[in-house]
Amino acid sequence: MSRNCFFQAAVCGMLLLVGCSDSETPVGPVTPAPVAEVRVTPGTSTLPPGQTRQLTAVTLDAGGRTLANRAVTWTTSAPTVAEVSPGGVVTAVGNGSATITAASEGRSGTAVITVALPVATVTVSPALDTLEAYETRNLQAVLRDSAGTVLTGRTVTWTSSDPSVATINPVTGVLTGVDRGTVTITATSEDRSGTVSRVVVIRYRSLTTGASHACNLASGGIAWCWGLNGRDGRIGGAQLGDNEHSTIPIQVPGGHRFSRIATYGPTTCGISLEGRAFCWGSNQWGVLGTGASTPQQSFTPVPVAGGHTFIEISAGALHFCGVTAQGKAYCWGHNGMGELGTGNRTNSTTPVPAAPNLSFVRITAGSEYSCALTAAGQAYCWGYDGVGNLGDGRPMSFGNTYVLAPVQVTGGHGWRQLSAGRQHTCGVTVAGVAYCWGRNSSRLGNGQGGETSTPSAVAGGHIFRSVSAGFYHSCGVTAEDAVYCWGLNGNGELGVTLANGSNVPVRAGTITASEVSAANASGGAGLYTCAISPDRLTTRCWGRNDLGQLGNGTTTAAAAVNSAPTIVHGQRPT
Structure with a gap:
C-alpha cells in the first residue's frame, strides 16, 4: 500500500471514531422533586394533661405524590401546653391550645392540640320544672372537670326516656312536651351523663258551655267536647242521632289547633292558632259561615268564609260573632232580631260587618242579640231588646222588639x-x-x-x-x-x-x-x-247531666240535682 492510501485510511478511521463518540451524550446526576405540601394527621386532638399522641407528617410533591425519606422538623407554638418530640410524639402538658408544626424543605403543615381535663360531671338545668304539652323549653348542660372547672366546646348528646311524653332535639337540647306524664332527659358528654326529670302537664283554656254540651281547649289548642252530639255533630262525633251523646270528652276531628272556642246552641266554632275561624255542628240559617246553606250539618270543622283573622269569637243561639285583629266585628247566621249588627234583619251565611263604625276588643253573643267592648271600656249592644237586655235604659216592651243599630250600655261604667x-x-x-x-x-x-x-x-x-x-x-x-x-x-x-x-x-x-x-x-x-x-x-262541672253534660263518664235523670262539682273525665293531673 502506498503511503498516500495509508494516510487516507487513517483519516477516515479517525473521522469514524469521532462520529461515534459525538452520538453518545454522557448522563449527569438526577435532581429530586421538591416538597410542595406537608400533611399532618390527626389534624385536631383533645388530650388530658400527661397523655401522648403520635402525629404523622406526610410530604407530597406538586402532583400529590408521596415523597419518601424527607427530613421533617417538629415544633410547638406553646411548650407549656403541649411538647413535641423529633419523631412527632406530642405530650400534653397543661390546659390550653397549641399548634404543632411539621416543616420540610420550606413547606409546613399543622395540627391543633387542645389540652383539657376530661368531663367529670354533667349537670342539666333548669333542674326542676313543669312542662306543658306542646310547649318547648331550652335545656342546658353544664360540664365540669374533676376540679369543678366549667368545660366548654365539648359535644353533648340529648335523649328522652319516653318520646310519647316529651321529645328532645339530640343536638340542641330543645325539649317539647307531647302528653301528660313524667319523662327523664339525659345529657351525655364523653363518658359522663346527667339527668333531669320533667313532669308534662295538660292545661285547659277557653271553656265554653252550650245546649247540652261543653268544650274546652287543652294544651297546644286541642279541642275536646262532651255531652250531646245530636243529629248535627256539635261535639265533633261521627255518630249522629237525636240523643247521641258522649259522657266523656272526645277530641274534635280535623287536626286543628285553636286559641278560642265558643258554643251556645247546636253549633260550635273555634279560632285556629293562625286566627282562622272554623265551625262544626248544625248549619241552620247558615251558621257554619261557609257561604252556603248546605250541608245542613258537619261533625268536622269547616272553614268560615271571608279569610278574616279573628282574635275573639262568641256564640249566640243561631249566630256567631268575632272580632278581627284590626278591631272590626263580623257576625253571621240568623238575623231575625238584628243580632248580626248590620242595620237590617237579613240572615247571612258568611261573616258580615257588625257595627262597622265602631272598633272592638271583645265581643259576646246572647240568644238573639250581641254586645261588644271597645278599647276604652265602652259597651255597645244590638238586636233583641224586649226585656232590657241591651242595657240602654229604655222602657221594656216585653215583646219581640229589637234595635238594629248599636246602643251604648248606660250608666257610665268602664x-x-x-x-x-x-x-x-x-x-x-x-x-x-x-x-x-x-x-x-x-x-x-x-x-x-x-x-x-x-x-x-x-x-x-x-x-x-x-x-x-x-x-x-x-x-x-x-x-x-x-x-x-x-x-x-x-x-x-x-x-x-x-x-x-x-x-x-x-x-x-x-x-x-x-x-x-x-x-x-x-x-x-x-x-x-x-x-x-x-x-x-x-x-269540673256540676248541675244537669242527663246527656253527659258534666263529662264525668256518667249520666243521671233529667231532674237529678248534682250540686257537687265532679272532675271531667281525664282532665286532671296524674
Whole structure:
C-alpha cells in the first residue's frame, strides 16, 4: 500500500471514531422533586394533661405524590401546653391550645392540640320544672372537670326516656312536651351523663258551655267536647242521632289547633292558632259561615268564609260573632232580631260587618242579640231588646222588639268584660264590680225580682275577675279565685242545694277557679256549670247531666240535682 492510501485510511478511521463518540451524550446526576405540601394527621386532638399522641407528617410533591425519606422538623407554638418530640410524639402538658408544626424543605403543615381535663360531671338545668304539652323549653348542660372547672366546646348528646311524653332535639337540647306524664332527659358528654326529670302537664283554656254540651281547649289548642252530639255533630262525633251523646270528652276531628272556642246552641266554632275561624255542628240559617246553606250539618270543622283573622269569637243561639285583629266585628247566621249588627234583619251565611263604625276588643253573643267592648271600656249592644237586655235604659216592651243599630250600655261604667246570656247580660267593671241587666228571675243577682234595662250591681260586694251569664243562672270568679253563682237551681247548677235558687251570689261549695261558664240553652238541658281550676290542670262541672253534660263518664235523670262539682273525665293531673 502506498503511503498516500495509508494516510487516507487513517483519516477516515479517525473521522469514524469521532462520529461515534459525538452520538453518545454522557448522563449527569438526577435532581429530586421538591416538597410542595406537608400533611399532618390527626389534624385536631383533645388530650388530658400527661397523655401522648403520635402525629404523622406526610410530604407530597406538586402532583400529590408521596415523597419518601424527607427530613421533617417538629415544633410547638406553646411548650407549656403541649411538647413535641423529633419523631412527632406530642405530650400534653397543661390546659390550653397549641399548634404543632411539621416543616420540610420550606413547606409546613399543622395540627391543633387542645389540652383539657376530661368531663367529670354533667349537670342539666333548669333542674326542676313543669312542662306543658306542646310547649318547648331550652335545656342546658353544664360540664365540669374533676376540679369543678366549667368545660366548654365539648359535644353533648340529648335523649328522652319516653318520646310519647316529651321529645328532645339530640343536638340542641330543645325539649317539647307531647302528653301528660313524667319523662327523664339525659345529657351525655364523653363518658359522663346527667339527668333531669320533667313532669308534662295538660292545661285547659277557653271553656265554653252550650245546649247540652261543653268544650274546652287543652294544651297546644286541642279541642275536646262532651255531652250531646245530636243529629248535627256539635261535639265533633261521627255518630249522629237525636240523643247521641258522649259522657266523656272526645277530641274534635280535623287536626286543628285553636286559641278560642265558643258554643251556645247546636253549633260550635273555634279560632285556629293562625286566627282562622272554623265551625262544626248544625248549619241552620247558615251558621257554619261557609257561604252556603248546605250541608245542613258537619261533625268536622269547616272553614268560615271571608279569610278574616279573628282574635275573639262568641256564640249566640243561631249566630256567631268575632272580632278581627284590626278591631272590626263580623257576625253571621240568623238575623231575625238584628243580632248580626248590620242595620237590617237579613240572615247571612258568611261573616258580615257588625257595627262597622265602631272598633272592638271583645265581643259576646246572647240568644238573639250581641254586645261588644271597645278599647276604652265602652259597651255597645244590638238586636233583641224586649226585656232590657241591651242595657240602654229604655222602657221594656216585653215583646219581640229589637234595635238594629248599636246602643251604648248606660250608666257610665268602664267595662273590662261582658257576657250575654239568654235574655240577660252581665259585666265586670275595671274596678271589679259586677253588674247585670235584663230579665231577672234571680239571674241578675241584685237581691230584687224585677227586670231592668239599666245595669244593676250584683249584691255582696265581691270583686270579680269575670262573670258568665247563662240561661237561668249566672256565675262569677272573684279576685280570690272563689266561684259564686246566682239564679235558679233546679239541677244544682249554683253548686249548692238551695231548692229555690238564690237572687244573690252564693259560694259554689269550696271550689276555686280561673274561669267559669254558666251554660246557655233554649231549654232546661243547659242547667249546668263548668269551671277550670286556678292552675288550669283540672276541669269540673256540676248541675244537669242527663246527656253527659258534666263529662264525668256518667249520666243521671233529667231532674237529678248534682250540686257537687265532679272532675271531667281525664282532665286532671296524674
